[in-house]
Amino acid sequence: xxxxxxxxxxxxxxxxxxxxxxxxxxxxxxxxxxxxxxxxxxxxxxxxxxxxxxxxxxxxxxxxxxxxxxxxxxxxxxxxxxxxxxxxxxxxxxxxxxxxxxxxxxxxxxxxxxxxxxxxxxxxxxxxxxxxxxxxxxxxxxxxxxxxxxxxxxxxxxxxxxxxxxxxxxxxxxxxxxxxxxxxxxxxxxxxxxxxxxxxxxxxxxxxxxxxxxxxxxxxxxxxxxxxxxxxxxxxxxxxxxxxxxxxxxxxxxxxxxxxxxxxxxxxxxxxxxxxxxxxxxxxxxxxxxxxxxxxxxxxxxxxxxxxxxxxxxxxxxxxxxxxxxxxxxxxxxxxxxxxxxxxxxxxxxxxxxxxxxxxxxxxxxxxxxxxxxxxxxxxxxxxxxxxxxxxxxxxxxxxxxxxxxxxxxxxxxxxxxxxxxxxxxxxxxxxxxxxxxxxxxxxxxxxxxxxxxxxxxxxxxxxxxxxxxxxxxxxxxxxxxxxxxxxxxxxxxxxxxxxxxxxxxxxxxxxxxxxxxxxxxxxxxxxxxxxxxxxxxxxxxxxxxxxxxxxxxxxxxxxxxxxxxxxxxxxxxxxxxxxxxxxxxxxxxxxxxxxxxxxxxxxxxxxxxxxxxxxxxxxxxxxxxxxxxxxxxxxxxxxxxxxxxxxxxxxxxxxxxxxxxxxxxxxxxxxxxxxxxxxxxxxxxxxxxxxxxxxxxxxxxxxxxxxxxxxxxxxxxxxxxxxxxxxxxxxxxxxxxxxxxxxxxxxxxxxxxxxxxxxxxxxxxxxxxxxxxxxxxxxxxxxxxxxxxxxxxxxxxxxxxxxxxxxxxxxxxxxxxxxxxxxxxxxxxxxxxxxxxxxxxxxxxxxxxxxxxxxxxxxxxxxxxxxxxxxxxxxxxxxxxxxxxxxxxxxxxxxxxxxxxxxxxxxxxxxxxxxxxxxxxxxxxxxxxxxxxxxx
Numbered sequence: 001x002x003x004x005x006x007x008x009x010x011x012x013x014x015x016x017x018x019x020x021x022x023x024x025x026x027x028x029x030x031x032x033x034x035x036x037x038x039x040x041x042x043x044x045x046x047x048x049x050x051x052x053x054x055x056x057x058x059x060x061x062x063x064x065x066x067x068x069x070x071x072x073x074x075x076x077x078x079x080x081x082x083x084x085x086x087x088x089x090x091x092x093x094x095x096x097x098x099x100x101x102x103x104x105x106x107x108x109x110x111x112x113x114x115x116x117x118x119x120x121x122x123x124x125x126x127x128x129x130x131x132x133x134x135x136x137x138x139x140x141x142x143x144x145x146x147x148x149x150x151x152x153x154x155x156x157x158x159x160x161x162x163x164x165x166x167x168x169x170x171x172x173x174x175x176x177x178x179x180x181x182x183x184x185x186x187x188x189x190x191x192x193x194x195x196x197x198x199x200x201x202x203x204x205x206x207x208x209x210x211x212x213x214x215x216x217x218x219x220x221x222x223x224x225x226x227x228x229x230x231x232x233x234x235x236x237x238x239x240x241x242x243x244x245x246x247x248x249x250x251x252x253x254x255x256x257x258x259x260x261x262x263x264x265x266x267x268x269x270x271x272x273x274x275x276x277x278x279x280x281x282x283x284x285x286x287x288x289x290x291x292x293x294x295x296x297x298x299x300x301x302x303x304x305x306x307x308x309x310x311x312x313x314x315x316x317x318x319x320x321x322x323x324x325x326x327x328x329x330x331x332x333x334x335x336x337x338x339x340x341x342x343x344x345x346x347x348x349x350x351x352x353x354x355x356x357x358x359x360x361x362x363x364x365x366x367x368x369x370x371x372x373x374x375x376x377x378x379x380x381x382x383x384x385x386x387x388x389x390x391x392x393x394x395x396x397x398x399x400x401x402x403x404x405x406x407x408x409x410x411x412x413x414x415x416x417x418x419x420x421x422x423x424x425x426x427x428x429x430x431x432x433x434x435x436x437x438x439x440x441x442x443x444x445x446x447x448x449x450x451x452x453x454x455x456x457x458x459x460x461x462x463x464x465x466x467x468x469x470x471x472x473x474x475x476x477x478x479x480x481x482x483x484x485x486x487x488x489x490x491x492x493x494x495x496x497x498x499x500x501x502x503x504x505x506x507x508x509x510x511x512x513x514x515x516x517x518x519x520x521x522x523x524x525x526x527x528x529x530x531x532x533x534x535x536x537x538x539x540x541x542x543x544x545x546x547x548x549x550x551x552x553x554x555x556x557x558x559x560x561x562x563x564x565x566x567x568x569x570x571x572x573x574x575x576x577x578x579x580x581x582x583x584x585x586x587x588x589x590x591x592x593x594x595x596x597x598x599x600x601x602x603x604x605x606x607x608x609x610x611x612x613x614x615x616x617x618x619x620x621x622x623x624x625x626x627x628x629x630x631x632x633x634x635x636x637x638x639x640x641x642x643x644x645x646x647x648x649x650x651x652x653x654x655x656x657x658x659x660x661x662x663x664x665x666x667x668x669x670x671x672x673x674x675x676x677x678x679x680x681x682x683x684x685x686x687x688x689x690x691x692x693x694x695x696x697x698x699x700x701x702x703x704x705x706x707x708x709x710x711x712x713x714x715x716x717x718x719x720x721x722x723x724x725x726x727x728x729x730x731x732x733x734x735x736x737x738x739x740x741x742x743x744x745x746x747x748x749x750x751x752x753x754x755x756x757x758x759x760x761x762x763x764x765x766x767x768x769x770x771x772x773x774x775x776x777x778x779x780x781x782x783x784x785x786x787x788x789x790x791x792x793x794x795x796x797x798x799x800x801x802x803x804x805x806x807x808x809x810x811x812x813x814x815x816x817x818x819x820x821x822x823x824x825x826x827x828x829x830x831x832x833x834x835x836x837x838x839x840x841x842x843x844x845x846x847x848x849x850x851x852x853x854x855x856x857x858x859x860x861x862x863x864x865x866x867x868x869x870x871x872x873x874x875x876x877x878x879x880x881x882x883x884x885x886x887x888x889x890x891x892x893x894x895x896x897x898x899x900x901x902x903x904x905x906x907x908x909x910x911x912x913x914x915x916x917x918x919x920x921x922x923x924x925x926x927x928x929x930x931x932x933x934x935x936x937x
Contacts, residue, residue: 028350057368063098258282317362579632680789
């Protein structure tokens with residue numbers, strides 16, 4: 001069965017930003033009722049998320065959106081009902097009665113608008129209000145309107161404005177209600193969207209959106225189909241902007257607006273004009289959907305007001321409501337009021353104590369199940385601002401007298417290093433309040449606001465304490481003054497001066513240049529005092545520091561005392577093509593002193609136009625010129641930019657606009673002479689213009705996506721009359737094959753190409769010769785696939801059998817070379833084989849070496865020891881007459897001596913020995929050997 005309840009408006013309530021009531025666990029700031037589920041309603045809270053009741057408020061349960069601030073709630077009254085909540089993340093949506101929540105197309109975001117020259121920083125878009133209007137076809141999603149605030153901190157001011165975004169597909173996507181691209185100050189409705197209301201289209205009334213106004217208007221409207229905008233004041237003068245808005249769903253041309261202190265106003269022509277007014281600060285409005293003329297107003301100071309004649313007269317409807325709040329020590333502040341769409345005599349009110357319900361049209365009220373149980377109702381801090389080191393006093397208040405034994409209330413401070421409180425304070429038995437001391441730190445250099453909290457059972461109360469240093473500021477209307485003139489300074493206290501006033505000491509760093517009185521007295525109750533700075537004649541700009549001291553705190557400000565004053569300056573040309581230049585000339589009021597006068601220069605957009613930081617007007621002269629160059633690259637899609645050139649000297653500041661326009665030619669292409677290059681080598685790039693460069697040439701900006709691997713110059717200039725220019729491309733070290741993009745930019749045109757950087761890897765290792773006799777050498781060679789990069793390549797070497805063949809740990813291939821040699825040494829008399837290996841760049845190569853040995857045959861003919869003469873005589877033969885024979889002790893291997901070569905393979909030796917060696921070994925240099933016993937003679 002299709003549910004067809006078409007409501008012209010769904011009221012969405014947002015806690016007014018000026019409402020200064022501390023949040024409590026039971027605090028309710030928004031209420032919506034399900035138009036299809038009797039007795040089902042949702043409550044938004046400032047800290048605990050969204051609660052749901054399915055029995056008309058008797059019991060409540062948290063939804064899936066818990067422990068988060070909720071600024072506004074709304075329900076789509078169409079065929080597919082959906083619940084929406086405005087949170088610090090943006091607008092969230094639930095399609096299952098609050099159990100689960102999902103992001104929508106209306107989320108807070110960080111954006112920028114580069115087409116607006118004043119805004120050069122990111123903008124933060126924050127949603128804070130919501131209105132929902134049903135379509136004429138209830139089976140389609142309702143139309144959502146969401147107020148979003150954009151803000152950025154500029155160097156000179158905060159740039160802030162509001163927009164209204166619209167979604168017609170259930171918040172899956174959204175866009176601006178009015179198109180972008182224009183100055184937002186041209187749209188008064190978007191100066192603030194703290195409060196929104198919307199009316200669906202009807203056969204006689206167009207769809208409309210209403211917003212709170214700002215500055216000169218209280219309420220503004222937009223006709224959705226035509227984008228017609230209108231604004232109006234409520235009454236005879238600006239009332240501070242609407243604090244609540246609601247459209248009568250039965251008569252969409254009727255709109256009600258609440259104000260801050262002036263009651264409720266009414267429009268019968270869709271917001272074009274308004275009438276009414278009265279007393280009371282209105283926080284919320286609700287209309288009876290079935291009975292014409294019944295309107296409810298929740299107020300910040302009068303409870304609930306009711307009108308039965310369409311807002312002409314109002315009466316209090318507070319029985320059982322404000323008396324209950326008063327018993328808790330709470331103000332009669334109503335955060336939100338809502339009417340049951342099915343049974344309109346049932347009305348709900350959200351307060352700091354919870355949700356109240358009336359079943360007789362506001363005649364009597366009863367508290368629902370969403371309430372506070374704790375007796376803690378208040379926390380005050382007096383004074384709320386103190387100078388560092390001073391104490392303040394906190395007081396907790398209960399709704400009823402403490403029982404026997406007293407009631408302990410827990411205390412805390414968010415900044416214990418700034419303000420300390422005891423862990424708890426006890427309200428004595430029979431008392432309803434207790435006070436405690438708050439001590440503050442002496443070492444504070446800037447104001448800090450601390451949140452002091454008191455907790456008891458399910459209630460928490462908080463109050464702010466601001467701790468400040470004694471002095472707040474030292475101010476001069478300018479920090480630059482002409483020599484010989486006087487200037488007024490102002491010194492300020494953070495808090496009003498006590499009885500007797502405050503005497504602030506003053507000093508100057510250079511009395512010869514600037515003098516100040518010794519003190520300035522700030523009158524009792526005042527926060528500031530003025531004094532005069534007198535300057536003397538100077539021949540050059542001189543910096544002087546003026547210092548104020550009070551209560552151990554100091555504030556200083558630097559004054560520049562200058563001998564000259566800028567009168568004006570001119571530009572050689574006010575319009576220049578991007579990439580070309582012009583000149584500026586500055587003029588002084590008086591001739592420059594000896595040493596000249598420095599005029600400071602600046603550009604509002606250095607990325608478009610650059611100039612020197614200053615220009616010197618020569619001694620005795622009154623003017624000087626300087627050069628201005630422009631960037632050839634304008635932002636993409638921008639045909640021109642306006643740059644403000646500023647000159648300043650002394651107290652004179654002058655500025656002129658320079659218009660930089662797109663040149664007559666553009667960047668056509670970018671290419672490289674090689675698609676690949678080895679690491680450490682170079683290539684050549686070429687830029688080509690669409691037409692010949694004009695006078696002065698064209699400077700093309702260049703960049704590399706990976707400068708550590710491939711570098712290019714910052715720019716290349718195409719000479720005047722030419723259409724192309726080349727530039728070097730250098731490759732550096734790389735640990736892996738890398739693809740790098742080279743980009744050229746000129747006049748909004750971007751061209752790119754890629755270069756593949758390949759690594760120098762080891763391709764081979766060879767030996768020459770590959771077979772050697774033991775004890776001789778071989779030569780190895782390592783070869784790279786590409787030339788070595790700057791610094792060369794270190795190839796690691798190793799041998800599989802160092803007993804046979806050995807190499808050094810590494811060999812270096814010089815920069816630009818592809819190979820390097822290394823020596824392989826073999827061990828004498830040791831035959832065998834070894835594998836020689838080299839490694840680099842993840843590659844390993846090897847070659848085998850064979851070591852041979854062919855020993856001679858050695859025989860010993862005589863080995864006699866003559867004890868009486870301490871003499872050893874040895875005779876031996878070798879099959880190789882070129883060998884060298886040596887005699888060794890067999891037992892230790894120690895050398896006894898070298899034998900004489902007698903020729904024809906015969907050798908003899910006579911050695912002095914004090915001890916008979918008993919046994920000897922004769923060894924040949926050709927690896928042969930023989931052992932024999934020594935005869936004693």
